[in-house]
Amino acid sequence: MTTANNELIREVAGLLVEALNLEVSPEDIDPQAPLYGDGLGLDSIDILEVSLVVSKKYGVQLRADDENNEKIYASLAALSDYIAAHRKA
Template sequence: MKDTAASPAPGNTDALQLEVAALIVEALNLDLEPASIPPDDSLFGEGLGLDSIDILEVALVVSKRYGFQLRADNEDNVRIFSSLRSLTEYIAANRTQ
């Protein structure tokens, strides 16, 4: 039997967004609450301040958690990782787990 409590219901993007934010905070050992990450702020630079190494780490944990590959050579990576909302939307559209 599948444990549905651990994963948000399909279509529940707010819950998924908070789950993805928590994944980012945990993966990068950030000293902030997942809910405090603004969904439309940039993940890079002036926003959350992530760099390319951070994004690689996030891509790895997302790939493991949601069952699909985020490839370094994907030309859409700048858009995918532009904000928490865009990353969440990409995960919702491509997840297998």
């Protein structure tokens, strides 16, 4: 991972904590842990909220019917990689 990726991962972690009122600090989120279930423990409603805040902050459209959602939301690192590849400059 590059420094830019690490910075984006930290930024997205902070965004998740703030948007979802998580009781964990952004630094404590494992970038490789799953966002759903056993990892961060997000559910489908949380993921909808994440898609809204990501869209507002980065201009990245995340759609509920995207066939790649399982891959996009696999982990904080995967979500950050997707944002990096698709955000508006």
